[in-house]
Every structure is written in structure tokens, then in C-alpha cells.
Amino acid sequence: MPGTSDRERARDPAEGRRRRSAARRGAALPVVHFHRPTERPFTASQRESTTILIGGLSPRHDKLVEAAIQAMGCRCQALPNVTMESYTAGREFGNNGLCNPTYFTVGNLVKFLQDREAEGMSKEAIVDTYVFLTAGSCGTCRFGMYESQYRLALENAGFHGFRVVLFGTDDGIDQSSGEAAGLDLSLDFFLGLITAFDLADVLNQYTYRLRPYEVVPGSVDEVTSRVVAHLYELVRNRDRFELEDHWTRLAVGTRLEGAVRYIAKILHLTRSDQFTGAMREARDAYDQLEFDPFRVRPVVKVMGEFWAQTTEGPGNFHIHRFLEQEGAEVYVDRSLFTRLSYMLFMHREKTRDRRGLRQDEGRLAHYLRYYRKMGLLGLADRLLHRENRRLIEALGGTLHEMLDQSELELLARPYWNWRTTSGEGHLEIAENIYYHTHHLCHMVLSLKPFTCMPSTQSDGVQVRVVEDHPGMIFLPIETSGDGEVIAHSRVQMALGSARAKARKEMDDIVAASPWTLDEIKEWADDHPHVKRPSYRVPHAPGVVGRAANLALHISGLMGARTPARPVTREAHRV
Template identity: 25%
Template sequence: MAKTLGIKGKQLKIAIKKASEVQDNFYKTLQRRGKEILRDLKPDDKAVVVVSRPYNGCDPGLNLGLPQKLMNLGVIPIPLDFLSIDEIDISEDWPNMYWRYGQKILCTVEIVRRDKRLNAMYLTNFGCGPDSFIAHFFREKMDDKPYLQIEIDEHSADVGAITRCEAFLDSLKNVSPSEIEKTKQVKVLSIEKGTQRTVYLPYMSDHACAIAAAFKANGVNAVVMPESNEETVKWGRRYTSGKECYPAIVTTGDMVRQVMSKDFDRKGAAFFMGGSSGPCRFGQYNMLQRMVLDELGYEDVPIYAPNQARNFFEELEVVGRDFFLLGWQGLVTIDLLEKCLRETRPYELNKGETEKVYKECVEISMSVIEKRSNLIKALKECRKKFEAIAVDKSELRPVVGMVGEFFVRANKFSNEDIIIKLEELGVEVWVAPVYEWFLYRNFRRDFLARQRGDIACIGKTMLMDKFQVLEEHKIAGVFKGFLRNLEEPSTKSVLDMASEYVDKTFFGEAIMSIGKAMDFYNKGLCGIVNTIPFTCLPGTIASALLKRFKEEHNDIPVLNVAYDGLGQTNSDTRLEAFVHQARQFQKRMESIKNGELVRV
């Protein structure tokens, strides 16, 4: 930054220190004013705390001037930042609330619900990802104390908002303040070492079978739940608001469907759900699902959600010392078998044969992992099975690459079988591997550990990352000479390829999608498909960046597809147009290579 500004580093440090002091003094001034307001409020007075973020709570254009309108209605509006929220500790109730303003909002809940004079107006915006989860947590903690939630977008009119404010204030006249009690804590219940419970895993893809095999190898019975269907969505939408990202709705629906089944044994069951420390909403899934299970009366059914942050490897050891090793081998194996499937199926002479061989190989390899047998030997047999499939590759199809949010791109129910549809339209599809996400998490864990000066975490992460890469290379070596899309770039290479568009410190899937899109382009692919959940923030950012990527890379066709489970009437038409563009791009690039003049 100092170099960019043309000043010395020492000057920059002094400026940052001074700016921080001024900012801190500003916050202290706000809180002093807040204490003055609360001190002057009489027992029967009413004030409304405006729960918001600065960009909407302080902008009269974005908040429809609601704070001023509250004043016109004779009510004192108090901005969230006027409250002494730093004095509130929510770490016990919300141990994984990694969004800073999520922490502030949930601290505000505790202040509002304990003070009979205070009520809350929660301002949010359409498509706000964090609020799609925080709103659930906010409601849970407010319990039976009424509050007003207003969602604003570019179509909102202040007339309707004023009416809602008036109705809310009128309703408060009929509410008798009750004794403030400590609200019920949402208890995070996980499995214990040596558990005898059966662990149910949501079916994201056949990678779930790999995790199940690793569980079984360590003496823990595991069952992959049936693939998602319309019943899944029905239950998911019933117990969510519909504003969460689609994978949250799908996996929640799968859990509810399972507990509703006749043979579900609550005393012998547990669920598996991945964990994260942000910034994506994924890390909040298990807390929302905990609340859903509690609501259904299954408070005693654990959710095992190992967080991929600092203590990831330790949390995995709850299952067994080599659970991670076997799980990693399984994930890499499934990714490679899927590559075999996608590079063979478009050219098979006997329809359905490749799919049959693929399923046989999944069953063989997962059985080997469960029994801790020779995986390399088993995969060599799998290669022979794929090589024996009758194919016609006299004319290779155009190849397109798929990037995007890792659940949607892997889950064929969520992405409406987009790979099959693209193959039926005449292209071959290469997909970013699922295991890339785990290697990327190693990079993030190492990066943050270095900021903390956590030597132990740095050392362990480096060792595990090196082991994972070596193990991946060893397993992938079985398919050398058979798979064209065998070698994957390192995490560093992917981040470097994306660096022109997004910095490596901007965590999340957006940078991986852009970097992998660049990798596909460099490998000569003819188009990029970006599959994301509707309102997914990393996915939306990637979609925006891919527009520039397209312009700067010979106008390569890019298709952004957002899924919400409602279906789109024009989806097939969009796929057909994309495939046509991919064919044209292939011809154009071949002409350029041959030195011909191309008119665009």
C-alpha cells in the first residue's frame, strides 16, 4: 500500500495507527450517546433499535428514510452502533458466528430482549446471504418478544414500509412486557469417540460414499442417504425461509426426510454435515439444521460437523486416527473415476455401458477403502474395465469446463443433470474436482495461521498438505496415459491464475472458480459453465468477473447458471445456445491456429 501511495512504510504505519485511534474514538462517542439515551428513557417509554449494517442503516436512500419516519411517529430510533455491544459475549451461544456484523446483530438481540423499553426493527436487503441465516438466529433469540423485519430492494416503496411501522407500533400497545428470562441455548451436539450411532450423510455426489467408507473403516457405521428428490425440496422449504442458498435447503430437506422415515432410530442415529469458518454461508448450515431438528423434537440427535479451520484435523480424529487419510483417498478416487466416466461416456457405442462400469468401480474402490486393502491394485483393475468399453473417438467433441459452487456442480439433482444435458447436445464436459476445495482450505488455514503466528498449525497444515498432494499424485498415476484431463494445477497455480481478477486474500469459491476457468482456457477448452446457487455471493462475484474474463480471452463462451430448485423454462434453450457458441469458438480458434483470417 505504501508503494502504491508513494510514501514510506513508516509513514503508512503512523497514518493507520492515527486512523484507528480516530475510528475508535468515534465508536466510543456513539456508545456514550447511546448510554445517555437509555439513561433518559423512562420505564414506560418505547424506543426502537435499528438493527442494520452501516450501508443500509445510515443511508436514507437504502433504508427508505425509516429512522426519520420513526421519529415522526414519536418513537426514538437508536442505531445498533449506539449500544455497548462489545460488552456482550455470544461465543457460547454462537461459537461459529464468523461474520463481524452477524456478531453485532446477535449481541444486539441480547440487549433488546432484556430491556422492556427497547424493541427492534431489523433492516435487511433482498438477496443478503448472511441475513438469510442470521434472521433465523435473531428470531430464535428474540423468542416471544415482537420485532419488525423489513426487507428492502430497488422496488420497495416507503408507503408500504410506513404502514408496516405504524402497524408494528400499534401492536406493541397490546403487548404486556413479560419477565425477561435467559433464552434456551441452541446446543451444538456432536458425536463422541467410539460412538455406536449410525452416521447419516447427505448425498452430494458419490464423494459421500468415500466419507462413509472411511467411517466404516474406523468402526463407525455410516449410511449415505438416498439421493435428493422433490420430497427433499418439500421438506427443505417447509423448514427454511427459502432465502438460504439452495444447498442448505437441499441438505436440510434430506435430514428432515430421514427423521420422518418409519425406521429412523433417534437413539442410534447422527448426521454428518461439513463445517467451515466462513466467509461462505456453508459454515452456518449445521447451526440452522440443529435448530430444525430441535424444532422437530430431535434435540438428542447429534450433528457431526468438523470445522475446516484451525482444529480441522483434530476434530476428524474423533472418528479415528486414519479417518482423514482414508477419506482423502476416497475423495480423490471418486474424482478420478468421474473423470473416466465423463471422458468415456460421450463416445460409448453401447449406451449405458460406461455408467454401469463406473458404478462397479465405485463399489469396488469404496469396499477396498473400507477394508483397508490395496487401493492402487483395485484402481488398475478399474482402468482395465474402462479401457474395455467400446468407444468411437475418431472425432473428438468440443470440450467445455464446469466451475462454480462445489455442491451444486457436484450434485446432479441440484444442477438438474446439466452434465448429461450438455453431453446429449454433443459436447464433452470437464469438471473442477471436489478435492481442490480441501487443498484450498489448507492454503487458507496456513495463511491465517501465519497471521496469528501459530507455528503448530502452520507445521501441521504444511505436512498434511504435502501428504495430500503426494497421495493424490500416486492415485492419479494409475490413470496416466488414459485420461486427458488427468493433471490438476496446484492451489498456488490456481490462485496465481486468478490473481489478475481477485486477490488471494479474498477468501471463498470465487477465486477458485476464476482460477480454474483460466486453467480450462489454457488447456484449450471451448467454453466455461459456472453453476451456482441463486443469491450465492461468491458465485455472483465469479459471474461478474467471468464477464471480463470472457472479453479478455477471445470471447470464450461463458454460461452462468443459478439454481434455486424452481426450474427455469428457458434452461434448455440457454444450453443449446451455449453449445452452439462453443462449437463456433472451437472453429474460430482452429482457424486462428491455422493462420486464417477470422471475421467475428
């Protein structure tokens, strides 16, 4: 059949009959290779009329990523947060036996498109005017199948030919038409994306940290919404460095042009005050709110599978809100930056493993390439840490630094070989040990999506980790579309122990202090700056809770009680 592809031939019933008859006769069968279906490209000329859909992170991440893509001159829209209807759509149109995040994210896209159709748009118009952008991977867990699951569910829902664009690999971005790509995956694009991740990570963590202590319910969320709206505009109109606008134009047309352009753009980002300035304004806005930092809250570190710990909604049983309602403080890490740092670490270690394995190259060339790659990966990681630290400092410097991946790997090493990848790899083990041994939380809650193979492996190992660390409270929860009540009641039971730990810690500190808790609180009322969220309370060794650390710190500031001349409140007034 001249002019037909292998794929079409394989589907042709006549071809099927020919192959079966050839098989009966024992004749050699022609090889029919599988090829990924070629998709209609998303080209630069379609930018004006096409909207890029994104989603799958926390609402704040999605919003700022939307701004970063709009900054590249594209129309972009973040999908609404996932709902139970998304899950149902995922189950209906996706394959059987997928992990929980796949059902929610795939179903959310289908649901969004169905809603457009219900509003009166034709399927053809939807397929023409929307594309979906997602990260691609080759596995080894089901993440490698997300792309095909999106395509399958879209086909099943009747959106034939809907375009799924991948970044992380070249697929879907290489334009077979020869036209420029609709989304320019330039350094500017990635710098914008990284900035959005960084801002959302820090803001998420700060919001969770403050909410349990707000006096006016909803006041922290209200400020966070305003900050996100402001950052949205900043990211959208981000200052960009152009080689031609500076003395660096001397490099234009020379062999160094590419390298100078890259270095200058990165240096410009690392020296810009655009976002640190916005974070300082955010810090001042949060400082205006009223807080009661003496509320005794057990600190619960939420970790686990990437999507399950990042999403806010039914995908993880609304676990962040639930914990807060139960009187806990939620501790989340920088979800995206930790992930990026982990990926750089893995890349470095894999490169180290291949050191000395030469392929058609001389010894000198091999080692030059090796050291160059290791140097660049190390530099990229240092830049991530530096940029994150700058934002934290601007926000008051009260958040914990990003964790060092080499230290995490060392902690996990007795239990987990880092080469066992997929999912979170050794991260869950390492973080559990790190947060416990550094007294950063009273309890660790690990979210495991239903049927997630890497999480199941990690859970098995955690049994041994808990055995080796007396006093560790570790609770794994399996997240699926249903079973919310059971999950919540398990959390409540574990929280009882964490609450008792936090209470005892506070009682011990007050008992050892020469001052009563009421006197400490009175002193704080007279020195309101210590109750501001940006006030840096030292982390005392072995003390986890915010209230306990603050009470200990203030007790130290108040000094020893002298019975002959009791210290009055006025004597301490600053």
C-alpha cells in the same frame, strides 16, 4: 432461579416481565448470554445401535465416505441422492432466504427421516438411532449456518433432540459425558476419508471423460458401478499401519511415540499399492469397452459453487447428463482434492500474513513456530498432489494433473484479492482463465446457486475476465429448485458456439493433414490400442477436442503421403 440456565431464564415469561419492569424503572439488567443448546452426545457405547448419516457430495463420493466411516467400526449410511421432494421439505421446514444447496441438503435429511417414520419407526426411535455427520465452518457465507439450519429444520419437522455431529470444529464431538466419542476423529479416520475423496474424485472425472465416446450406451456407468463396489470393500477393509505390529514398536512408551505413529501411518498410505492396484484393474476394465473417440464433442468445463458443481441431480438441473445429451463432453476437476488444496493454500497465505506478529513469545520461538507450520502445510499439499498423481498414473495417466494453487492465485490476482474469501473465493476466476488459456475446454459453465452471495461477486468480476480474454465462452447459470427449462435453453445457445469451435478445430486439422479423415479412422481401426481410453494422446498446443488431438496424433504417426507408393494399411500395422 437457581439451577436454571441463562437460556431457560431468557425464555421464562416471568423473567421477561421482571426484565421489562426493571427496564421501566431504569434498573440495570442482568446480562443473559446466548449459549448453543447442549446436545445429547454420541458416545462410543452407542456405536452398535446408532447409524451415522452422511450426504451432500456426488453419489460416488458419498458411497466411498460411507465405507471409510464403516472402517472405523461405526454404522454409517449415505443419504439417497437429493430430489425435488428434498427441496420442498427444505423450503417447508427451513428458514426463508437460504441458498439453494441449503434447501436441498437440509430437506434431504428431513425427508429421509420422514420416510423412516412412514415405514413405522417412532420419532423417538429415529432420534435415538440416527445421527447426522456434516462439515462445520464459521462462514463467511451461509455455509457457516448449515449446522443451525439442520437443527432448525429438524426441530420444525418434529425430530426434537436429533443429533447433528460436526467435524471441522470440535463442537459436537467433544463429549460432555466424559465418555469416548462415538466417532473417533483419529488420523486413521482422516486418512480413510482422504482416500475415499481421492478415489471418488478421479473416478468421477474419468467417467465423465469416457461417457460421451462409449459405443454401447450405459457401458461406462456399468463398469464404474463395479469399480465403486470393489473400492467400497477395499476402503472398508483398508490396510492400516499399527505401530505395535512392526519394529516401530520400539517407539511405544517413549516421548517419540505420537510423532512416530503419525509419520509411520502416513508413509504407509503413500507406499501402499492397495488402491493403485485397484485403479489398474479399473483401467483394464474400461479398456475392454468399445469407444468411438472420433466423435467431435465440445469440451465443457463445469465449475462454480462447490455443491452445485458436485451434486448430480435436480440441485443443478441434471446439468452433467444434459450436457452429454446435447453432445458435449463434461470436464470436471477433482472436486474434493482441489478444495482441500485450496484450503491448505489459504491457511498458508494467512499464516504468511501474520509472520512477525508475535503474541507473548520470543522472536526465535515465533519464527520456529512459523516455519514449522508453513513446512507442515506445504508438505500436506505435496502429499495430496502425490497421492492424486499415483491414482491418475494407475488409471492410465490420461487425466490432467491437479492444479497448483499458487499458480491459480497468480492468474486471479489482477481481478480478485485472495483475502476475499467465502464460497469459492478466487478459484472461479482463476480456473476460468486457466482452462481457457491452457486450451483445456471450449466453454466454461459456471453453476451459481440462487441467492449465493460469493457467486454473485464472482460473476461480476467474470465480465471483466471475459472482456480481457477474446474467444472465451463463459456461461453462468443460476441454479434453484425451478427454472430448469430456461437454464437448459441458455446452455443450448452457448453450446452452439462451443460446438462450432470444436468442429472448426477438427476441420482445420484434417485439412492440414495429408490424410483424409476416413483414412485416419481406418488406420485407427487397424491399431485399436489408440482408441482405448488409457492410450495417451499428446495434447497439441491450441487444440482442445479429444477427436482433433487424436486425428492430429494419428496423422503424425502415419507420416507424409508419398504419391508414388501409397502407404497401405498393412504397411502401418503394428
